[in-house]
Amino acid sequence: MTDKTLSKELKSLEANKLVKREVYDTFPPTVEYTITPHGMSLEKVFEALHYWGLAHRKAVIGK
Template sequence: MSGTHTDVPSVVAADLPRPVPASEHDACPVSEVLRRIGDKWTVLVIVLLGKRKHRFNELHRSIEGLSQRMLTRTLRSLERDGLVAREVYPTIPPSVEYGLTPLGESLLTPLSALADWAVAHADEMSAARGRAG
């Protein structure tokens, strides 16, 4: 790392073995998080829950094209990873709300940075795809 690149993020500055072993890539925490948030619905669910808690059906109605089954799977995975908390209220019938945990809330800042970058560079990426295809 040269002295002129002191603002390079730590993940980029890290020395990687060459070739990168598949087992190391699979076990990398960065790869694991990208797999977790990289599916079709997770980021959208996290962003909605970042605004406030939602009941299941309210969340389901808020995302066009998301099946109940896939929402259930997404919420369970997020809950298993400690990003979402499920709260059951003792009403008749029982009501359930989903909200972000402190860990889930801490993900909003890097997600926002990634979203800002994507919006800022969308035209450039689209133009590059047009040149490549």
């Protein structure tokens, strides 16, 4: 993933209130992203998707 792509995706996640961006006054500037409570509301969705992916892999390649 390029820096440009990562930056675009992080901006999208922030705009959708899934992550919070904090910039610290350091040199060079430090930027930290944390998941928001709204982002955490997707936990069960990601868990279900993970298990679906495992089952799909097994069905497709038998592992």
